[in-house]
Amino acid sequence: MAVMIQHNLVKFQASERNNNVAEYSMIHHNVYCLIRYPKYLYMIKRIYGTSEEILLEILLNLGQASASNVIFHSANRLNEANDGEVLNPSALHQSFQRLAQDNFIIRCPKLAENATLLKVPTLEIEEKEKFAVPNVEIEPIARMLKEKATQLGEHCDSEIIWRVNHERFDVELRNVILVNAAARRVDTTAGELYHLILNLWRENSNPDSPATTPVSYNVIKDAIRKNDSSPILLEHFDHYLRVLHEDSAGLIDKPGDAGGGQFNLDYSKVFENLACASLDSIVLERFGSKALRLFRLTRIQKFMEQDQMQNVAMIPAKEAKMFTYKLLEHNFLQIKELKKGTSNFAPVKSFILYHVDLPQVVRTTLEASYKGLFNAMVRQMHDLTENKRLLEKHAMLESMLDRLKGDGVPDDEIAELSDTMPPAEKSLVEKIHLMSDNLTLGQTQADETILILESYLKFISKEL
Amino acid sequence: MGGRGRGRGNAVSFNIEQLGFGRGEAGPVSVTQPPPLFPSLENRPLPLIKDVENEYILVTQKDLSTRMRNSPFYLKKSEKINSTSYEKELPVLWNRMPAELRDETFTKRLATGKSKVTLNAKKKKVEDPDKIFAKLEKKERNESEVEEDGDGKEDEDDQDKSDDEKVENEDDVEEDLDEEMDDHTDYANNYFENGEAYLEDEEGQDDGEAQF
Numbered sequence: 001m002a003v004m005i006q007h008n009l010v011k012f013q014a015s016e017r018n019n020n021v022a023e024y025s026m027i028h029h030n031v032y033c034l035i036r037y038p039k040y041l042y043m044i045k046r047i048y049g050t051s052e053e054i055l056l057e058i059l060l061n062l063g064q065a066s067a068s069n070v071i072f073h074s075a076n077r078l079n080e081a082n083d084g085e086v087l088n089p090s091a092l093h094q095s096f097q098r099l100a101q102d103n104f105i106i107r108c109p110k111l112a113e114n115a116t117l118l119k120v121p122t123l124e125i126e127e128k129e130k131f132a133v134p135n136v137e138i139e140p141i142a143r144m145l146k147e148k149a150t151q152l153g154e155h156c157d158s159e160i161i162w163r164v165n166h167e168r169f170d171v172e173l174r175n176v177i178l179v180n181a182a183a184r185r186v187d188t189t190a191g192e193l194y195h196l197i198l199n200l201w202r203e204n205s206n207p208d209s210p211a212t213t214p215v216s217y218n219v220i221k222d223a224i225r226k227n228d229s230s231p232i233l234l235e236h237f238d239h240y241l242r243v244l245h246e247d248s249a250g251l252i253d254k255p256g257d258a259g260g261g262q263f264n265l266d267y268s269k270v271f272e273n274l275a276c277a278s279l280d281s282i283v284l285e286r287f288g289s290k291a292l293r294l295f296r297l298t299r300i301q302k303f304m305e306q307d308q309m310q311n312v313a314m315i316p317a318k319e320a321k322m323f324t325y326k327l328l329e330h331n332f333l334q335i336k337e338l339k340k341g342t343s344n345f346a347p348v349k350s351f352i353l354y355h356v357d358l359p360q361v362v363r364t365t366l367e368a369s370y371k372g373l374f375n376a377m378v379r380q381m382h383d384l385t386e387n388k389r390l391l392e393k394h395a396m397l398e399s400m401l402d403r404l405k406g407d408g409v410p411d412d413e414i415a416e417l418s419d420t421m422p423p424a425e426k427s428l429v430e431k432i433h434l435m436s437d438n439l440t441l442g443q444t445q446a447d448e449t450i451l452i453l454e455s456y457l458k459f460i461s462k463e464l
Numbered sequence: 465m466g467g468r469g470r471g472r473g474n475a476v477s478f479n480i481e482q483l484g485f486g487r488g489e490a491g492p493v494s495v496t497q498p499p500p501l502f503p504s505l506e507n508r509p510l511p512l513i514k515d516v517e518n519e520y521i522l523v524t525q526k527d528l529s530t531r532m533r534n535s536p537f538y539l540k541k542s543e544k545i546n547s548t549s550y551e552k553e554l555p556v557l558w559n560r561m562p563a564e565l566r567d568e569t570f571t572k573r574l575a576t577g578k579s580k581v582t583l584n585a586k587k588k589k590v591e592d593p594d595k596i597f598a599k600l601e602k603k604e605r606n607e608s609e610v611e612e613d614g615d616g617k618e619d620e621d622d623q624d625k626s627d628d629e630k631v632e633n634e635d636d637v638e639e640d641l642d643e644e645m646d647d648h649t650d651y652a653n654n655y656f657e658n659g660e661a662y663l664e665d666e667e668g669q670d671d672g673e674a675q676f
Binding site: 057060438 | 509510512513514517518520521522524525526528531532535
């Protein structure tokens with residue numbers, strides 16, 4: 001339990017009735033984000049560089065830690081990688097500050113003053129202190145590094161604890177998806193432009209609102225000039241802006257004309273389009289392009305009758321019916337019945353209308369994605385534990401071989417050792433590794449779909 | 465479904481033509497068993513995307529998982545029960561956690577026994593008044609110590625409290641073991657007699673004859 005609290009998976013508070021009893025609750029989102037950690041690292045590496053990446057990795061491993069601790073451990077790790085070259089910890093300190101400035105790491109609430117007497121400590125923090133980096137004394141750290149200590153003892157900022165800010169990373173992941181969408185729709189320069197504009201929006205607006213605050217044309221122009229982006233962008237950026245605005249994906253919205261044009265981003269619209277695109281590709285892969293035509297048609301026209309569908313989509317009747325029922329079976333289409341009651345004597349005729357209830361379909365697909373993710377994880381676990389003995393033997397053999405090669409043992413002995421493991425087993429180990437890799441990749445990519453669908457549902461519910 | 469229309473309800477409520485079968489063709493084959501657990505895939509799914517980003521993610525994921533497994537945070541089963549003070553080994557920030565997690569006897573008991581916690585909660589109410597008085601006296605003493613000496617004594621204070629708790633917990637453990645001694649008798653054990661006494665008493669049956 002303590003380990004989970006340390007890693008921000010569980011939180012506690014004093015119960016209302018009895019101040020000495022703690023009530024624990026799980027933070028689901030953080031538990032789910034465990035699978036996204038490698039993505040965070042990749043993003044940080046791309047935006048900043050290796051030292052920030054190492055800092056983040058150490059922080060992820062420790063859960064919550066003070067700044068000096070993180071810097072100390074990262075310096076150790078870098079030293080190991082560079083074979084003993086002693087690194088200057090002040091550079092790491094600056095990297096740490098950069099991470100805090102962009103809000104990727106956040107301070108944990110600190111102990112209230114009377115906390116040590118209570119059985120359940122109360123933790124509080126003020127809004128402005130959340131990202132303030134304290135002064136870190138570099139000399140003790142440098143000294144400890146030279147002595148090759150494994151633990152940093154008490155130091156001046158050991159009361160100030162940091163953790164990874166998951167919300168900010170989610171925002172960043174979403175932005176990456178949007179930038180990729182822009183780059184795919186138009187071209188890479190448009191992607192760059194979009195990235196810049198996204199940063200402007202993020203600085204100005206509240207991250208929880210369904211639409212950003214508008215940013216004017218002139219501000220965008222200044223930002224582009226400040227950033228030394230490609231010359232093409234400088235010349236043509238108003239063209240790009242117009243193209244992005246007029247594009248049907250809704251990446252940029254123009255609510256007004258003040259200041260040369262106000263531009264903002266309507267999250268709900270963009271994510272609706274993205275979610276629809278994901279659903280479309282899912283339908284396409286599972287059922288075929290004809291089913292896709294029917295699905296898109298129904299989605300755009302809102303309510304359609306069976307005959308209408310097969311006429312407009314230009315698909316032969318029987319096939320149209322088959323695909324319609326298949327889609328219905330898998331809950332991509334929904335039915336609505338309207339009675340056409342005329343007289344009481346004739347049998348009652350009713351209209352059967354097909355429609356796509358987008359939130360519902362998205363929720364079903366989301367469930368299916370979660371299941372797929374879970375299946376991949378379970379299968380991977382199963383494979384690894386079944387063949388654990390074999391894999392361990394293989395790993396031991398590899399490490400022995402490496403050590404011997406380093407010591408300069410002649411090749412015959414090495415060949416002999418590697419023969420202790422028959423080739424059938426070796427190929428089996430290879431197969432297991434390959435399958436495990438594929439499953440991991442599958443999990444990562446399922447996670448992307450889940451992100452899009454979840455964001456859509458989140459922004460839809462905000463609107464309502 | 466057919467023929468439930470009112471009045472001259474000979475016609476069925478739907479047209480055969482509407483279903484798309486025409487007159488002579490048969491309907492779909494009826495289903496006789498539940499659908500298979502793993503239905504065959506008609507269309508093969510798209511291949512996984514393998515670009516630079518995903519390669520990197522793969523490598524990092526493996527790295528992270530091995531590091532997490534090797535880190536001291538990864539608690540293996542045997543450690544929990546045997547180690548007397550894993551508090552010092554885990555690099556967890558203990559002063560930010562609720563006191564009950566820091567308390568070793570509590571966590572050890574959770575690892576070995578089952579849910580005796582709830583029993584304890586009930587039993588604490590039935591504590592002897594003597595124990596309560598003793599605790600109150602100790603608290604008063606501790607408080608007066610704190611007032612006199614200030615911060616230096618706070619650690620001792622905490623330790624006294626935790627010692628107190630330990631003593632109390634041990635007593636509770638002993639009380640748990642004597643659960644069967646409700647109301648200080650073994651009555652529950654003797655209520656249902658086992659059948660061994662049945663065959664022993666053959667001599668006393670002479671007396672039994674004269675009872676009316």
